[in-house]
Amino acid sequence: MKIAVASGKGGTGKTTVSSSLVSVWESPVIALDLDVEEPNLHLFLNPEFTDKRMANMEIPKIDDALCSKCGQCGELCQFKAISLMGEVLMTFPEMCHGCGGCIAICPEGALTKDFRELGEITWGKNGKNEFLMGRLRVGEAMSPPLMRAVKEKLGEMLDASSTDVIPKDVIIDAPPGVSCPAINAVMDSDLIILVTEPTPFGFYDMKLAHEAFLPMGKPMGVVINRAGLGNSEVYDYCNEVKLEIFAEIPYDRKIAEAYANGDVISESSDEMKQIFISLADKVKEKAGSNASQGGAA
Ligand code: SF4
C-alpha cells in the first residue's frame, strides 16, 4: 500500500502529517521523501543513514571533428538543449531532458553520452521502518528525473523486503503544489491525503490540488491542519464535492511548539496520537482494494 501525503501549497503541515503517520503505522513502512527540492522528513524522523548514491542524467557530448553541422539534432530537440548557431553546434545541459534522441539520430556518430549530476539518493533505517529520500543538486532545475531515480531505489527496497511476512507499506511525503513533481509523486499511490488549513489560501490551493489529482481516479481525503482557524470554505467545498475529511489537527500553540522543535506531533500527546491512529485506520480502510501491496513504485 502506498499512501501519498500532498498539499496544494507549502507550509500546511504536510510533513507533520507524513512523519506522524509513519510514527503510528503499526507495521513496518518505508518513509519516502519525494520532496526532492526541499526534503525535510528526515529532520523529524531522524533516520540512521546507511548509504547513498548519486543520480545522473544522460546528456549529449559533441565530437566536433565528426560533426558535419547538418543540424538534425537541433531540429529534433524539443527543449532547445542542442542547437546549431551559424557554424557552431552548442549544447545547453541544464535544458536537456535526457531523452537520448539527438544521440540516436546523429548520422555521423558525432554525439556520445555524457552525464549531468541530478542529485543524491540517501537511505537508511528508522527503528522498525526504512527511510529513503532524494535531494536535488543546488542549481538543478528538473526534479522529475531525480524522482524517477529515487523510485527505482524504492523498487529495490520493496523487492528486498518482498519475502517479509508483512509486505512494507510506503508513506510518501510529496512535494507541495500541482506541477509535474507533485503529480509524479502521487501518481503511483493507492490513496492521496490532501493536507490543508481552513483559510482562504488553504482552500484555494487544496481545491487546485483536488482538481489536478482527480483525473487519476484515486481515493482522496483531507486532513485539516490548524482546525479552528480561518473560515468554513474548506469544509463547504469538501461537503459539496463529497471529499471526506479524514482528520482535523487542532490549532494549538503546543503543537506549533512541538513542530518548531522538530518533534513528531503524534508523539507529543495522547490526544495527538489518537488522532493519527484514527487517521491511519481510515487511510487503510479507504485505500482498501486500490492498494498494491509491495512491488515497485
Ligand atoms: S546531428 Fe550530428 S552531425 Fe548533425 S549537427 Fe548534430 S551532432 Fe552534428
Ligand code: SF4
Ligand atoms: S538528449 Fe534529448 S533533450 Fe537532451 S539535447 Fe538531446 S534531444 Fe535534446
